[in-house]
Amino acid sequence: MIELAHERRGSGDPLVLLHGIGHRWQAWEPVLDLLAEHHDVIAVDLPGFGASPPLPAGARYDIETAVGLVAHAFTRLGIDTPHVAGNSLGGVLAIELASAGLARSATALAPAGFWTTGDRVWALAVLRVLRQTGRVPAGVRERMAANRLLRLTMGSMLFGRPDRLTAELAAADLAAMVGSSGFDLVAEAGAGYRYSSPPPTVPVTVAWGPRDRILWPRQARTAARLLPDATMVTLPGCGHVPMGDAPDLVSATILQTCRRAPGATAGAA
Numbered sequence: 001m002i003e004l005a006h007e008r009r010g011s012g013d014p015l016v017l018l019h020g021i022g023h024r025w026q027a028w029e030p031v032l033d034l035l036a037e038h039h040d041v042i043a044v045d046l047p048g049f050g051a052s053p054p055l056p057a058g059a060r061y062d063i064e065t066a067v068g069l070v071a072h073a074f075t076r077l078g079i080d081t082p083h084v085a086g087n088s089l090g091g092v093l094a095i096e097l098a099s100a101g102l103a104r105s106a107t108a109l110a111p112a113g114f115w116t117t118g119d120r121v122w123a124l125a126v127l128r129v130l131r132q133t134g135r136v137p138a139g140v141r142e143r144m145a146a147n148r149l150l151r152l153t154m155g156s157m158l159f160g161r162p163d164r165l166t167a168e169l170a171a172a173d174l175a176a177m178v179g180s181s182g183f184d185l186v187a188e189a190g191a192g193y194r195y196s197s198p199p200p201t202v203p204v205t206v207a208w209g210p211r212d213r214i215l216w217p218r219q220a221r222t223a224a225r226l227l228p229d230a231t232m233v234t235l236p237g238c239g240h241v242p243m244g245d246a247p248d249l250v251s252a253t254i255l256q257t258c259r260r261a262p263g264a265t266a267g268a269a
Contacts, residue, residue: 016070020241021112048185062190074102081104082103091112094108096197107205107257109207109242110240111195114220145167159241161239207234209240210236211239213240
């Protein structure tokens with residue numbers, strides 16, 4: 001089985017963080033220390049993203065495979081039924097893990113899988129364009145990221161506050177997206193995917209930013225219909241990747257979900 005690269009901080013009930021397609025554990029950096037004040041926080045690189053190795057040649061990168069790999073990572077990390085929070089691809093993985101009885105709670109930030117066919121085509125097309133933009137020599141990519149207008153333009157597709165995106169982070173994120181061997185495999189496997197699992201019986205929060213330009217906020221209505229017991233939250237001013245837009249709000253949303261789980265420790269408050 002694949003060993004997932006990860007960053008681990010804090011102590012308390014375990015909380016696993018899952019990033020979106022083309023991203024890496026560093027997407028959670030703005031909220032890591034806030035969450036680590038209350039939890040043993042593990043931010044992982046999914047297979048084929050960040051520093052984690054790719055899937056074996058010929059493997060299909062569907063949701064079932066991803067859930068199995070993350071569940072295996074739980075075992076390797078010495079944790080059992082952790083709280084899980086995820087963004088985009090990681091968001092729907094968090095919900096699927098909860099549906100399978102593998103998570104104590106799930107917080108999903110703009111989760112994939114509650115889309116129409118047109119929504120899915122749009123989301124992947126935009127991400128592919130951003131990825132293609134980064135397919136230039138490293139020096140050119142760094143100069144692109146250093147250009148404030150260009151950085152704001154590209155960043156506005158992912159963030160509600162692209163002005164907070166530094167040139168260094170923009171260049172690193174572009175490089176990570178370009179280097180993601182799992183990107184095309186996830187996109188291919190996700191072509192026919194919509195969330196259809198039984199609703200989780202553990203606490204679930206679905207949160208969306210009104211400035212999301214990748215997965216349109218109206219998809220929250222579908223999530224509310226398919227997850228009738230979930231808490232639905234709006235993240236004011238936030239885009240598709242809200243952790244950097246509003247770290248305090250995002251961390252509070254995750255902590256509140258964890259706190260609702262049966263047997264949650266006082267440290268999750």
